[in-house]
Amino acid sequence: MNDIKQFLRSNALRPTKQRIVIAGYLFDGIDKHVTAESLSTELAKRKHIISLATIYNTLHDFYENGLLKKLTLSADRVYFDTNTDHHHHFYSEKEQFLIDINKNIKVNGLPKTPKNKKINKIEVIVHLD
Amino acid sequence: MNDIKQFLRSNALRPTKQRIVIAGYLFDGIDKHVTAESLSTELAKRKHIISLATIYNTLHDFYENGLLKKLTLSADRVYFDTNTDHHHHFYSEKEQFLIDINKNIKVNGLPKTPKNKKINKIEVIVHLD
DNA sequence: TCAACACTTTAGAATCATTCTAAACTGATA
DNA sequence: TATCAGTTTAGAATGATTCTAAAGTGTTGA
Ligand SMILES: [Mn+2]
Ligand SMILES: [Mn+2]
Ligand SMILES: [Zn+2]
Ligand SMILES: [Zn+2]
Numbered sequence: 001m002n003d004i005k006q007f008l009r010s011n012a013l014r015p016t017k018q019r020i021v022i023a024g025y026l027f028d029g030i031d032k033h034v035t036a037e038s039l040s041t042e043l044a045k046r047k048h049i050i051s052l053a054t055i056y057n058t059l060h061d062f063y064e065n066g067l068l069k070k071l072t073l074s075a076d077r078v079y080f081d082t083n084t085d086h087h088h089h090f091y092s093e094k095e096q097f098l099i100d101i102n103k104n105i106k107v108n109g110l111p112k113t114p115k116n117k118k119i120n121k122i123e124v125i126v127h128l129d
Numbered sequence: 130m131n132d133i134k135q136f137l138r139s140n141a142l143r144p145t146k147q148r149i150v151i152a153g154y155l156f157d158g159i160d161k162h163v164t165a166e167s168l169s170t171e172l173a174k175r176k177h178i179i180s181l182a183t184i185y186n187t188l189h190d191f192y193e194n195g196l197l198k199k200l201t202l203s204a205d206r207v208y209f210d211t212n213t214d215h216h217h218h219f220y221s222e223k224e225q226f227l228i229d230i231n232k233n234i235k236v237n238g239l240p241k242t243p244k245n246k247k248i249n250k251i252e253v254i255v256h257l258d
Numbered sequence: 259t260c261a262a263c264a265c266t267t268t269a270g271a272a273t274c275a276t277t278c279t280a281a282a283c284t285g286a287t288a
Numbered sequence: 289t290a291t292c293a294g295t296t297t298a299g300a301a302t303g304a305t306t307c308t309a310a311a312g313t314g315t316t317g318a
Contacts, residue, residue: 014293014295016296017284051297052275072201103238103240110230110234114219125251128243128246143266146313166304
């Protein structure tokens with residue numbers, strides 16, 4: 001709790017009630033993939049009602065401070081990932097299923113990068129049925 | 130033109146004026162990545178005004194018949210890809226830049242597939258700045 | 259050839275995730 | 289503790305996409 005406050009302060013974020021609840025859930029040591037909606041539902045189960053606007057604001061605040069990664073896997077919802085290390089995913093669109101691949105993956109056979117561009121990151125998505 | 134009509138018929142799609150125009154543009158031999166919006170704009174330049182509803186309908190009809198692939202790279206627009214072979218992409222979100230990688234790419238070091246799941250496809254996205 | 263009908267197109271409304279607005283609230287600071 | 293910048297929030301707005309239902313058209317069998 002005080003850890004969380006310090007954690008937020010160290011990221012230049014005021015430790016408000018809402019941020020403490022959200023950070024407490026997201027950064028409890030278990031990596032998670034959440035959408036604004038799933039996060040809202042999860043917190044509601046724990047009797048923490050926070051407006052969707054604040055949930056969106058907070059996810060973006062955390063994202064902008066590098067505490068979350070953003071994943072675009074489907075066109076109609078954005079996932080935020082508490083695992084900020086470079087990693088890849090197993091993904092099932094049908095079952096909304098998302099699992100980290102933390103092992104080192106090597107991608108071989110890439111053609112040369114287009115002129116004047118630089119590779120930012122290589123993302124591997126293993127689509128499952 | 131008659132080729133296009135046959136092409137559509139052979140895919141169980143009635144060769145309507147609109148579908149002929151859209152297929153004529155999409156399948157002219159040059160691989161393309163389009164959004165509903167970009168396609169609409171492109172056809173308008175060629176003096177072919179087709180309602181957005183029809184453009185969406187047609188893209189989905191083509192997709193459902195395997196004539197297009199669907200790409201989810203950004204949360205706020207869906208790309209359709211005329212290259213239906215399995216391939217990967219260079220992508221710049223900032224510049225809305227999308228280039229096919231047709232070379233064979235090998236992905237090594239994947240962990241074992243989750244129980245009871247099967248790999249549908251492996252997608253590699255090379256993000257550029 | 260052409261009537262009949264299933265399939266298609268379309269304008270406009272609806273949907274829905276997300277963002278915006280602006281007013282009330284609160285953490286930090288002196 | 290007063291002050292103020294930073295936050296939260298309800299509700300409106302946005303924008304891509306889908307839906308609705310009415311008008312239009314390609315196909316086909318006689
Ligand atoms: Mn949507
Ligand atoms: Mn959107
Ligand atoms: Zn992850
Ligand atoms: Zn492509």
